[in-house]
Amino acid sequence: MRHQESHYDDPAQVQGAVQRGDHRRFIGGMWDKIGLLQKSLLVDAGLEPGHTLLDVGCGCLRGGVHFIEYLEPRNYFGVELNNELLEAGYDIELAERQLQDKLPREHLVHDGDFEFSRLPVKFDFAIAISLFTHISFNRIRTSLEKLHPKMNAGGKFYASYFQARSDQPTFLAQKHEKGGVVSFGDKDPFHYHASDLVCAAESLPWNAERIGDWGHPRDQMMMRFTKAE
Secondary structure, eight states: OOOOOSGGGOHHHHHHHHHTTOHHHHTTSOHHHHHHHHHHHHHHTTOOTTSOEEEETOTTTTTHHHHHHHSOTTOEEEEESOHHHHHHIIIIIIHHTTOGGGSOGGGEEEOSSOOGGGSSSOEEEEEESSSGGGSOHHHHHHHHHHHGGGEEEEEEEEEEEEEOOSSSOTTSOEEOTTTOOEEBSSSSSBEEOHHHHHHHTTTSSEEEEEEEEOOOTTOOEEEEEEEOO
């Protein structure tokens, strides 16, 4: 059994939220605002309908519904630790928008170990929103190690994170003024320095770059990892 780093690692909590019809709130709420923000980020970065996209930690498709609507059929893949969230995304959110015909159900993959080698295509873009905020440094490193073989040369991976303050030790709790979230250096929700995430990509074929503020309502910053040519 995986060590529980966050509430996402507790199947009973996830199942209860889905059964109550509370899946949107469980994954953080702000459904339309953060979902559309993700789409705007990638479209501004050059995502086109013909590109392939991997959504890591896609949950119940808060961003996915917008990407699936925008991309050509079958070009979206999502991976998620909790199959109950995938079911809610496909059976409720996509059905409500009449988008199921654009996405085979098998493109939503139940996986909590970043086993991207199982996926049948390579990707031009990847995104992970509110994933690094819930996992340890070692798991971030693992995600980068396992993702790069599935990215096309020049492919871009965007990942949001809570930024640690530079004027205090990382282990101290930190309250983010925008959104009011309290993050930690050693437990969920985690915060990191941008240099920590650059270090996580060290010796891998990634060029890591801090994008910074991208308008997230809870003060999450953005990193971009570009697959080396």
